[in-house]
Amino acid sequence: MPLPPETESHQSTRLSRRRLFGYTAAGVGGALAGAGAVSAATALGGEPPADAVGRRTVAFHGAHQAGVTTPAQARAVFVGFGLRQGIDAAAVGRLMRLWTQDAAALTAGRAATADPAPALAERPAGLTVTFGFGPGLFTAIGRPEAVPAGFVPAPEFTIDRLDARWTGGDLLVQVCADDSLAVAHAVRVLVVGARPFASVRWQQSGFLPHAGVAPGATPRNLMGQVDGTANPAPENGLDEVVWSADGWLAGGTTMILRRIRMDLDTWDRVAPESQERAIGRRLSDGAPLSGGAERDTPDYAVRDHHGKLVIPADAHVRRASEQANGPGSGRILRRGYSYDDGVDATGQADCGLLFAAYQARFDSQFLPIQRRLAELDALNAWTTPIGSAVFAIPPGCQEGGWIGQGLLG
Numbered sequence: 378m379p380l381p382p383e384t385e386s387h388q389s390t391r392l393s394r395r396r397l398f399g400y401t402a403a404g405v406g407g408a409l410a411g412a413g414a415v416s417a418a419t420a421l422g423g424e425p426p427a428d429a430v431g432r433r434t435v436a437f438h439g440a441h442q443a444g445v446t447t448p449a450q451a452r453a454v455f456v457g458f459g460l461r462q463g464i465d466a467a468a469v470g471r472l473m474r475l476w477t478q479d480a481a482a483l484t485a486g487r488a489a490t491a492d493p494a495p496a497l498a499e500r501p502a503g504l505t506v507t508f509g510f511g512p513g514l515f516t517a518i519g520r521p522e523a524v525p526a527g528f529v530p531a532p533e534f535t536i537d538r539l540d541a542r543w544t545g546g547d548l549l550v551q552v553c554a555d556d557s558l559a560v561a562h563a564v565r566v567l568v569v570g571a572r573p574f575a576s577v578r579w580q581q582s583g584f585l586p587h588a589g590v591a592p593g594a595t596p597r598n599l600m601g602q603v604d605g606t607a608n609p610a611p612e613n614g615l616d617e618v619v620w621s622a623d624g625w626l627a628g629g630t631t632m633i634l635r636r637i638r639m640d641l642d643t644w645d646r647v648a649p650e651s652q653e654r655a656i657g658r659r660l661s662d663g664a665p666l667s668g669g670a671e672r673d674t675p676d677y678a679v680r681d682h683h684g685k686l687v688i689p690a691d692a693h694v695r696r697a698s699e700q701a702n703g704p705g706s707g708r709i710l711r712r713g714y715s716y717d718d719g720v721d722a723t724g725q726a727d728c729g730l731l732f733a734a735y736q737a738r739f740d741s742q743f744l745p746i747q748r749r750l751a752e753l754d755a756l757n758a759w760t761t762p763i764g765s766a767v768f769a770i771p772p773g774c775q776e777g778g779w780i781g782q783g784l785l786g
């Protein structure tokens with residue numbers, strides 16, 4: 378007899394540290410291990426059902442939108458939209474009602490309104506849909522005063538080589554799941570629903586390891602680094618870092634998506650010891666170069682026998698971390714996905730990181746970190762930001778409500 382789909386709450390308060398870092402994306406084992414459900418299958422004494430990953434659902438309704446503190450699924454597609462001419466607050470409200478209804482259905486494993494392929498909705502695979510509002514939306518709806526405090530357009534940094542193809546946008550749809558088909562179907566439904574209101578400006582797809590990864594393991598990025606270790610966890614301030622308490626945005630957050638290209642050809646020619654110094658952590662296990670294990674606190678004062686800092690002055694983690702730069706120097710929640718789009722017209726590998734960061738306040742949390750990294754970061758020799766877009770992510774909604782109601786309702 379098939380097991381009922383397992384529904385997880387996406388409330389961060391119910392996430393263990395292990396779940397948060399656990400990147401469920403670890404196939405059947407990972408998805409089940411974190412979900413606490415497993416137990417359903419294993420307690421019955423047999424193998425987990427073959428379609429357990431496909432049938433897993435994550436609750437859509439709640440105080441916060443899912444897909445932010447929800448452990449990162451294996452696949453993500455980010456879609457940026459431009460509003461059509463003449464779309465006003467009432468029209469955006471209509472779109473958000475439709476999108477909310479469709480997202481609530483799809484994430485629960487049900488077909489959307491006028492679903493072109495209802496069978497594809499049956500395996501949501503931990504699907505989450507997260508909506509965001511770009512700076513231009515506030516102008517379009519005639520509500521400049523509703524721009525959240527500190528939600529300023531991201532400046533172009535000296536390291537940036539931004540391409541309009543990956544930059545800006547009035548609306549964001551972020552779709553994540555442990556299965557590409559579930560993601561593609563949800564994106565298709567939401568893009569079609571948006572057509573009378575908005576057109577797609579860009580679409581970016583990313584991935585994480587999704588099979589054979591130990592539950593709780595931090596994933597690696599395309600440079601081979603263990604990436605995600607020092608993210609805030611529920612027991613060390615996750616809620617304060619991420620969730621806003623400001624006006625209509627209360628229970629929501631802000632998000633920046635940076636498309637950061639990696640020059641892997643030159644990176645691959647760098648000696649492993651130099652690669653480790655560029656980050657400040659070991660390649661083998663992600664432990665700080667100052668010693669200990671992956672999750673141990675780095676010691677930024679330690680020097681080697683030549684008197685040189687073991688975690689160099691320009692190491693990425695030293696420049697990025699609040700610990701090294703003092704209280705108030707910025708904390709964010711990172712949710713990075715690798716991208717690999719083959720080769721470009723010049724034959725160069727077109728790959729890198731879709732760097733997504735969430736923070737209650739954009740100007741005082743994200744910007745100071747990015748400014749420091751733009752000024753000095755050893756990683757800059759092999760990475761180039763080529764896209765950048767910021768969004769306010771409204772709070773979640775309860776059944777009967779809709780995303781964005783606090784602003785548009």
Ligand code: HEM
Pocket residue numbers: 598600602603604605606607608635637639656658663693694697698699700709729730732743746747750756760
């Ligand atoms: C391709 C670009 C990037 C790569 C490959 C990368 C890689 C890494 C790695 C391997 C770590 C150490 C492990 C960890 O704690 O996750 C790390 C830490 C971190 N990164 Fe990045 N990163 C990139 C871009 C950025 C950007 C654009 C920002 C923010 C503007 C950022 C902010 C941070 C922060 C805040 C930490 C944690 C520092 C700490 O508290 O120890 N990173 N990154």
